[in-house]
Amino acid sequence: MGWERRRNGSRYYYRARKIGGRVVKEYVGTGPEAELAAAQDADTRAGRAAASAARRTTRAGFDSLDAPLEAFAETLESLTHASLLLAGYHRHHGGEWRRRRDA
Numbered sequence: 001m002g003w004e005r006r007r008n009g010s011r012y013y014y015r016a017r018k019i020g021g022r023v024v025k026e027y028v029g030t031g032p033e034a035e036l037a038a039a040q041d042a043d044t045r046a047g048r049a050a051a052s053a054a055r056r057t058t059r060a061g062f063d064s065l066d067a068p069l070e071a072f073a074e075t076l077e078s079l080t081h082a083s084l085l086l087a088g089y090h091r092h093h094g095g096e097w098r099r100r101r102d103a
Contacts (some may be wrong), residue, residue, distance in 0.1 A: 002014070002030060002038070003034075003038070003095065011025075011030060011034075012027065012028075012029070012030055012034070013028040013029060013030065013034035013035075013037060013038055014026060014027055014028060015028055015037070086098055088100050
């Protein structure tokens, strides 16, 4: 996406878009119209980048809140595993819990 210089030294502005899974270049033009289109595309890209950074920051905040919950869940799973083993259960082929016949 952007400016392309041809053999004659002229610059042409193109936009790249995906249509049906393929990238297609769309000719925009040269001169002031192309400069305006390039500026608008740059503003659009900057807005998308800012939104993406905000989403990453929000996601990082949620990940930091999830860490204690994940630690608690691991501890709870270990305690459950230990109590089922003490009660005479086993994991059948690593899957579901079953009571041992000889218990």
